[in-house]
Structures are given as C-alpha cells and as structure tokens.
Amino acid sequence: MSDHTDVLIIGAGVAGLAAAWRLSTTDLKICLLEARDRIGGRIYTLHPPTLSTAIELGAEFIHGRPPELFEIIGHMGLAVAETGGERWCARNGNLAPCREIERVELDLDQILSRAPGPDAPDISFQQLLDSYFADERFAGARAAAIRYIEGYHAARADRLSVQALVHGERASDLIDGHRSFRLPAGYDAIANYFRTAFNGSVDLRLNTIVKTIEWQAGQVRVTAQNALDATPQVFRARAAIITLPLGVLKAQPESPGAVRFIPEIPEKRAAMSKIEVGQVIRVNLHFRHRWWTSLRSTDDGRWAARIDRMSFLFAREEKLPTWWTQYPAQTPVMIGWHGGRGAEILLAEDCPITDLAIDSLAHAFNVERCLIEDQIEAIYRHDWHADPFARGSYSYIGVGGLSALTELARPVANTLFFAGEATNTEGHEATVHGAVQTGLRAARDLLERLSN
Template sequence: METGDTDVLVIGAGASGLAAAGDLAAAGLRVRVVEARGRVGGRVHTLYESSSPVPVELGAEFIHGEPRETWELVERANLLVCELPGRRWQKRGGRLTTTDEFWSKIEKVFERLKREGGRDRAFEEFLSERREDAETREAARLYVEGFHAAHSERIGTRGLLKAEEASERTNGDKLFRVLSGYRSVVEHLREEVLRRGGEIMLGTAVEELRWRPGGVELTARGAGGEAGTHAAPRVVVTLPLGLLKDEKAVRFVPELPDKRAAAAGIEVGHVERVTLRFRERFWEKLELPGDEGVRSLAEMSFLFSPEVAVPTWWTALPVRAPLVVGWAGGTAADRLSGGDSLVESALQSFAEVLGVARGEVASQFVEAYTHDWRSDPFARGAYSYPPVGGVEAQEALARPVEGTLFFAGEATNTDGHNGTVHGAIATGRRAAREVLESLRA
C-alpha cells in the first residue's frame, strides 16, 4: 500500500475534522481533508437569505456557555457574539409562568441525581424511583429529551450527570449566538487549515478505508461519480455516529469490530427544528395571562410548552427579527417525523402556544426553513447521547487503533460535551495530539 505524499488524511470537514487538520498543519504535517459535501461545516449549516434580516441556522445555533474551544476561535476571528436575554417562560394550562419554577423542578431532579448517583440506569427508571409529582417529571423529561435529543427511557444517568457537570464547568446555562452565523466559526477553522498549508477536498465521499499498521488508503467518489484514492500513513476519522453504526456506509478493510461495538453502544439523537419567518413580529403585541398578571410577549426569548407537538420555541432576541424557531427532540421529534408535515405542525403548535387562531399565524407566515438531519446521508441524525453503558462506549470509540487510525467527532467526546460544537472541536484537537504523540513514539 502506497502512503503517498500526505502525512495525515482527515475524513470530514465538520468542526472536529477542521480543528484536527488545523492543528496538524500547524505542527508542520501535510494534511488532506476529504469531505463528502460541497461545503465545510457538517452539522453547522447557516443559510444567508436576502429575505431574512438574520442568518438562518439549520444545524447548531448556540454557544453553550463559555467553553474555551469556541471562544478562542470567536476572539481570533473577531466575531460578534451576543448573549440571549434571560426572559424564559413556560406555558401550561393556558397560563404563562416564568421558567424559574420550571427550572427549579429540573434542578431538584438533578440535585437528587448528583446526591444519589448510583449505578448507570435509564433516566426514566431513575425518575420512577421517587414519587416526584407529574409536573416535575414532565419538566425533567422535556428538558432531557429536548436538550439531549434523547429518549428518557434510553439515556443513561451516568452520561447525563457527566453532561451536567461539564455544563456547570463551562457556565452552560448561559447561551450565546454568533451574530454573523455559526458558519463564520467553521469558516475561520477552514481558513486556518488552508493558511497553514492543509488541503480540503470537497464533494469527495469516502466509500472504503483500507488499512494496515502505518498505512491507510481511502477510496472516495467525487460529485461527478468518478472514484479516486488517497493514501497516507495515518487517518483521522470524524464520521458521524450514524455512519459508524452502519458497516455498509463506509467499509473498513479489515473490519473494526471493536469500533462497531462501541458505535452500537451510543445512541443517535434526533431533532426536528424549523424556523418560521413571518411578515412581522406579531407576537410582540400579544398578551397572555400569567401567574403574575397579564404579560406581554414582546420580551419573549424562550417559551416551553409540554402540551403541544413542537414544545420549545425561541425568538431571535436580543435581535428583533420576525423569525421564531420551533424545536422538538427525542420522543417529540419521533412523533413529528411520522405525522403531518413539520411546517403544518409547527404553525399549529405556535398558534396554540400564543393562544391565537391558527389562521392568524398562517396569515402572517411567509417561509419555513428546515433540514432533515435524520435522512441526511452524511449526518444520519442530529447528535449523539450515551445510553446506559454509553460512557464506556464513548471511550472505546475515541481510542486510536495501531497508531494509524484516530477518531474524532462529537460522539467521541468523553468529557460530557458530546452533542455540541465545542465538544466536537475538543475531539479534533485531542485526535491531533494523539497523532503527534504517535509520531514521537
């Protein structure tokens, strides 16, 4: 097997692959990134529409807290970031309450989880161990399923606890948005790779990875259908979990049964996310009855309603724009993907949340933006979460093989930051360090 004139191949130009490639190129290695899509960024996918005053995110939107990985980039690239205002509400039984009550219920559940710890078990099993009231369980479920894109009867308590602790370390309860769109972050990573002499081949889908210790050969197909090969002594694999689970998606020769077993031990989470653009910010003129009197929706940033099909909503605040995002994760996402059209369900849910007729919302509606990550052949889902035993599976998935195959990507994050952009970047940087250490060995 020829190893060509490249030192390291990187499969995938998402946040993790670009971070790995940038670090490797900075260390003086000849790096080639092979990416199936015609763009970089993977699950970071921003649309710039002339008809929309703000960029529209189809994938990642928020910086969760103050993780070093993202903030370093934001500062190096001089990007403008704003913090989301704290006005968050819950709508239940036709009434609005601030989410303080909602969060304090969730916090109580997590405090108990921290206190009791115990064996790794499904979150739903943990919930059933105490007689928490139905509302508390519902709030905890909505949070866990929405945020982690998980099923509460599958996500493991150990992984959840790890994610909570990781979030506390990085002030994860604060949310930020990159005003020029998340794409600016990955564009910066892309520029760093190129500036340091790395190469990025877009529209090149890897079909097979042949390897032996010290040698890798990729067979990839270009957008025009032509096959080509790429060889190097080492490869960083950042394929999303959904592809690693399927032996037919990218063939490993010889096969890697331990990696397949590890991938099988982690779950792919699903999300339905839809941005609705309206003629104007009509909801700002509405008022709803709340526990502390009538409330105007002019300052609404987040609104949770466990009672509707699309249960989580947010606006563009602090920017005033006529767009809202509807979000459903886990079980709610599954229900939506099998039912009526997502946009129809979203319009219906938004009307119910606002307490107005569907016709009123429909008359304001201009356009919807969404992306089907579940059936996207190069994503096969939104992001990963660890079920019972999943923490060990994440560690096994991340482990290098024979100083030749290295693994990055959000699902290989073992610090509790899986499912995020900063978590993905951290794995790329970790894989780059592992490659450099293998060269010194």
C-alpha cells in the same frame, strides 16, 4: 486517480476542521475529505439577505464559555449575544411568563442527587425517576424533567445513562454551562475561521464521498466517489483522522453515506452499540413582522413590553412543544423544536412538520392558523434524520456506555485516529465545542505517535 499524502482527515465538520488547522502548522501533507459541497457539517448557517441575523439549521447555541470557542471569538472580534430574556409558557389557552426552566433545573439537581455512584451499576434516567420519584406528588416534576431531558439531549429517557448525565453536568458546571450564547453573525464563523487559518496548507476536497477505509499499521487506503460525477477516487496516507458522525459510523454498509472499514474494527462496533444517535426536529419560521408583540390591544402596554423580551416559549401540549426567538435580537423569527422520543415518533410517521409547527404556534398563542400563515416570509428546515451524512442530530450515551466513549476515541494501530462529538470523553459530547476538543485531541495524539 490516486493521491498520496501524510494524513487523511475524513469529514469537514468542526472536529475535522480543528484537526486540519492544528496539523497545518506542521510539515505534514494533509488532505481533508468531505462528502458535502460545503464545510461545517452539523453547523449549517444560512444568511437570508432580508434578516440582520443568521438562520441556523443545525447548531445554534454555545453552551457555557468553552475556551476553545471563546478564544476564536476573541481572536476574530466576533459579537456574542447571551440568551436572556423571559421564558413564557402556554397552557390551557393561556400564555404568560413562567419559571419552568428554573424549576426544572432545581428538580433535576434533586433527581440527580439520587444517582448511583460511579461504582454502582448504571441505570437510565427513567429508571432513576421510577426508583426514587414514583410517588404521585412528584408527577409534575417527573414529567417536566423528562420533557427537559428529552428535548435538550435529544435522548430517550429510558435509554439515557444517568452516569453520563452526571458526568456531563459536572463538565458543564466548569465552563458556566448554565449560560448560553449565540453568534448573531452565524455559527459558521467558527468553521470559516479554521478554513481561513489553514487555507493553502491543507488540500480540502469537497464533494468527496468516502466509501471504504482499508488500513494496516502505517498505511491507509481510502476509496471515495465524487458526488458530482460519480467518478471513483483513491487516497493513500500514513494515517487518518476519522470524524464521521456516529449515525454514519453505525449505518448499514450499503446505505448512502456509509463507510466500511477493511478490516472491520470489532472494538469500535461494540463501543458504538452503547452510544445512541439522538433525533431532533427544528423548524425556523421567518415572518414578515414580529406579530406576537402586537396581539393584544395597544393599551395593554405592559404585556406588549414583556412579550418583546420573550426568549423561550414552552407549549407542552403542542406537537412542537419548545419554541424560541432570537432574543436579544428583535428579529421576526421563531424556532420550533422537539427532541427525543417525541421527535422520533413524528419522524417515523413522516408527519408534515411545517404544518405541525404552524398548528402548534397558533394553538399556543390562541390565534387563527391563517394569521400565522399570512405572516410567513420563509420556512427553513434541514432533515438531519434523513441526511445520509449525519443520520441524526447528536449522540447521547446509553446505559453503561460512559466508558464506550473512551473506546470509540482510542487510536487503532497508531494509524487510525477518531474524533467527532461522539468521541468526547470530557463530558462535552453532542456539542460544537466538544467536537472541536476531539479534533484537537486527535491531532495531538497523531503527532505524538508519528514522532515515536
């Protein structure tokens, strides 16, 4: 079977969906190829019937007020909840509200103020700390900054580019990036918005695993395999928008999910070698009750009232050190998280993540493990590291890699256009809104080049 079309879009995550949405308003014939049996990619939302909120296995937060997402939210009239509440810390068996993040953010500003200028050689975050904050009196701030950076960026401090961090911080400041929001109804509303908007004008093929992309100026031939019955498929087009995750683009040619370019594009390989694929562990524990609000005797009402407002819990001594609730929603859900080097180690050792999560939580709250086990209604988790169509969580930029984003994003022969979070050159890589921006950019570039 061979299909002819004007534009092939590879990957129906938000980057591919946004590109398809933009192109669907033109006369072009568009075909969107997706390996999974669903759209959304690293947005992966579950809707358990016994919960009033959604469960996110991938992206959860909207970082700041990016117009790309807030326009859609406004258009759909979706409810948005700002994450607020109180941050708590568990340390040496004690649990109390703390100002960990506020302190780290202040320290981080100070640390990044020592970053080399754009014309000086780039260094890693670890090198920056070692150069200017090696003194013993900075030991606490140094450790906290590494924990924060590795957890948030899913990055290794010894590889993460300081230039890229500064670039990202500036971009984030422009969209109120210190605030964060959630869609209680689920992040999948964004993916569904695009799909509904282009429904009927884009040929969406789920369960279509792309294997090779053969290209020459003005012509693309894609071979794929049907995920359900393994039948081979061929698609032809004048141009393609490629939104594959960085982990997939970097995968060894014969590994599951990998895609081969024929001919190879050496500039892309070189660019990719400077951008890293981060790893995270995320576990959603759905309990019968909000057991943590009734741990102390009822006469200690003040404590109970405060812990009811707990949004984040930092338990740095634990294997899963970061936790959050769905505050302001009062749901019986807690999410455990680890990113960067710590997550890489646990994943490499194939550790029993659910067990670690329960142990971490029991230890942080100083309660018996069985109390938590008895409360579990369901555990939801997706292993992004093992997922052949993601091969990691999200990208971060390695030392000297800031310009590699531009190279990765650059169209090839006015025929191949690249999108996806790892091609965001505006400082918004690794985010949903950043991915949407790249899909819109690739569609715009393609329209410009095809009309010339």
